[in-house]
Amino acid sequence: DTGVSQDPRHKITKRGQNVTFRCDPISEHNRLYWYRQTLGQGPEFLTYFQNEAQLEKSRLLSDRFSAERPKGSFSTLEIQRTEQGDSAMYLCASSQESGAYNEQFFGPGTRLTVL
């Protein structure tokens, strides 16, 4: 399977714990995006990378959130001191910058439940 993969698929944690999610994009894609999706809503942009550079962060990304893409391949999203409001689906997508528009391909998501 050469699509976008995410790990873990599900994570249950207690409030105050730290969690880290991983995203492996399609191998030749230079852009990687993180989104958050809460129940009944469409995905909301969190941040994106072009290669290893983090080019933009949403205001939704508080200082408890950090994302990295150290070698321009896989990316990690860490949430420190989780809160119940962090419970959501975290989606990763990747694209190859190619001109008119850069179609994004989505991973299966990581569903986070904070108790």
Add this chain to the structure above:
Amino acid sequence: KNEVEQSPQNLTAQEGEFITINCSYSVGISALHWLQQHPGGGIVSLFMLSSGKKKHGRLIATINIQEKHSSLHITASHPRDSAVYICAAYSNRDDKIIFGKGTRLHILP
């Protein structure tokens, strides 16, 4: 008002019915993406279009750039079509995607 609006929010129909989901947007776009999301959460790309009409199997997507409106049609709907359908506009300002809230479709056997 959201920049991308979908209607209806929820739709229940009988198997075999013709389904239409609408998407209106207020931003300039380079393309519009129709996505399908099943209960497990994964998002599957259905269509990417910037003009006209595309067809794949029982699915048809149309876009009217002047009216800033797109529709997704499902012919001969089937219970396995039950999912959330999301419209996503690729902004031509900054390459970002603006998502609609989705339409939850339930096809009854």
